[in-house]
Amino acid sequence: MGTRTGGRTALTIGIDVGGTSIRAAVVDADGQVLDSALAPTPRSAQALEDGLDRAVRELCARHEIAGVGLAVAGFITPDRSTVRFAPHLPWVDAPVSRDLSDRLGMPVILEHDANAAAWAEYRFGAAAGGHNVLMMSIGTGIGAGLLLGGALYRGSHGVAPELGHVQVMSGGRPCACGKRGCWERYCSGTALVDTAIELLAANPAESTILAREVAGNPGGLTGRRVAGAAQDGDKVAMATMAEFARWLGVGLAMVSDVYDPDLVVIAGGVASSAPLFLDDARDHYATLITGSGHRPLARIRPTQLGEAAGMIGAAELARTELGS
Numbered sequence: 001m002g003t004r005t006g007g008r009t010a011l012t013i014g015i016d017v018g019g020t021s022i023r024a025a026v027v028d029a030d031g032q033v034l035d036s037a038l039a040p041t042p043r044s045a046q047a048l049e050d051g052l053d054r055a056v057r058e059l060c061a062r063h064e065i066a067g068v069g070l071a072v073a074g075f076i077t078p079d080r081s082t083v084r085f086a087p088h089l090p091w092v093d094a095p096v097s098r099d100l101s102d103r104l105g106m107p108v109i110l111e112h113d114a115n116a117a118a119w120a121e122y123r124f125g126a127a128a129g130g131h132n133v134l135m136m137s138i139g140t141g142i143g144a145g146l147l148l149g150g151a152l153y154r155g156s157h158g159v160a161p162e163l164g165h166v167q168v169m170s171g172g173r174p175c176a177c178g179k180r181g182c183w184e185r186y187c188s189g190t191a192l193v194d195t196a197i198e199l200l201a202a203n204p205a206e207s208t209i210l211a212r213e214v215a216g217n218p219g220g221l222t223g224r225r226v227a228g229a230a231q232d233g234d235k236v237a238m239a240t241m242a243e244f245a246r247w248l249g250v251g252l253a254m255v256s257d258v259y260d261p262d263l264v265v266i267a268g269g270v271a272s273s274a275p276l277f278l279d280d281a282r283d284h285y286a287t288l289i290t291g292s293g294h295r296p297l298a299r300i301r302p303t304q305l306g307e308a309a310g311m312i313g314a315a316e317l318a319r320t321e322l323g324s
Contacts, residue, residue, distance in 0.1 A: 010066035011026050011027070011034070011063050011065055012027060013026055013065055013315060013318070014069045014116070014310070014313065015069070015071065016071045016116075016310035018088070018113075019041060019088030020040065021041055022038070022039045022048075022051055023311060024055040024056065025315065026059050026065065026315075027316065030124070031123060031125075031312050033308055034063070039054070044090055048090060048091070049096070049100060053104065065106065066318075066322055069109050069314030069317045069321075070108065070110050070111070071113040071314040072110055072113055073086060073089070074091070074112070075159045076110050076154075077157075078154060078158040080097065080109050081096075082094060083096050111314055113143060113310045115154065115313070116313030116314040117135060117143075118133065118135035118145025118146070118147060118152065119147075120308075120312040121135055121303060123313075124304075125305040125309065127301075129263075130263035131149060131262050132147065132149065132262055132263075133147040133262070133264075134261040134265070135264075135265040136267065138271065140269075141164050141188050142183060142187065142188055146259065163183065165182045166182065166254065166255075167181045167183075168183045168250055169186065172186070173185040173186070173191075183247070186243075187244060187247040189268075191223075191247070193221050193223055195240045196210055196236060196240040203236060206235040207229075208234060209232055210226065210236050211236075226240055227270075227273035227276055230276050231276065241273070244277055246281075246284050248277065248284070249280070249282070249283065250288060252264060253285050253289040256285070257290045262296075263298055263299050263300075264300045265302070265303055266278065266303065267303035271302050274302040285300070
């Protein structure tokens with residue numbers, strides 16, 4: 001039951017605090033975005049909090065707001081008050097919830113960005129009706145949110161589930177986390193580029209589009225361009241997408257052996273290319289899961305809410321907190 005103000009269900013603000021931009025939205029109780037604000041992400045902690053303050057006050061000037069939710073790509077304490085560490089943000093052991101609540105004069109809650117997006121998809125999007133739900137946000141790396149019995153699972157210390165750094169290849173590609181062979185090094189936008197370059201080197205005559213891209217701008221290849229080349233029939237790009245689909249199936253089978261979800265939602269920047277890989281990934285997953293052919297399989301769907309999911313989920317979690 002949402003908090004009500006003057007006979008109306010309260011509006012809340014959800015903010016996706018990314019490494020390059022702050023995206024804020026006013027969200028109603030039906031998950032609809034009514035207004036938004038965008039600003040670059042400052043580099044220092046003080047400047048970041050000043051920027052968040054300005055974004056909230058800009059929206060509060062146009063709407064009556066009851067609370068704020070922040071979706072952050074980082075480790076959040078179980079009580080959702082403190083950012084322990086965020087690799088692309090300046091906060092370290094920062095009591096962000098308390099500090100911003102004091103500044104704004106309203107409740108502020110924190111949530112991991114993938115958890116916030118998973119909650120949004122569960123309440124209003126592709127995960128509606130699921131029971132045990134896994135949301136994979138596949139972009140530069142892999143973020144994941146998990147709902148068990150309809151409740152967000154954060155683990156004992158607030159950092160679960162860190163699925164992108166599960167090892168899928170012993171001695172494989174080095175990862176920024178310090179390990180080798182992490183899932184996200186084979187199944188992400190960054191991985192698409194690495195795989196395409198490896199396949200180009202091994203099969204230079206098989207590509208026309210990607211070969212021209214790399215020759216013209218060796219450092220400019222992106223996962224989006226690889227997907228576009230695959231759509232246009234480039235053989236190396238198509239082989240790259242097939243390899244991506246295989247690794248997505250490998251990882252989903254492994255995760256399903258542990259959590260046995262009934263629904264998986266694929267989100268993030270790579271989700272826009274789902275028609276190029278999702279059917280193949282489903283096939284690999286169905287073959288590789290333990291007990292293949294003798295157990296129900298999870299439904300695997302692309303996101304419905306897209307890039308707005310983190311903001312919508314953070315706002316809805318703030319509303320839930322107010323109503324508790």
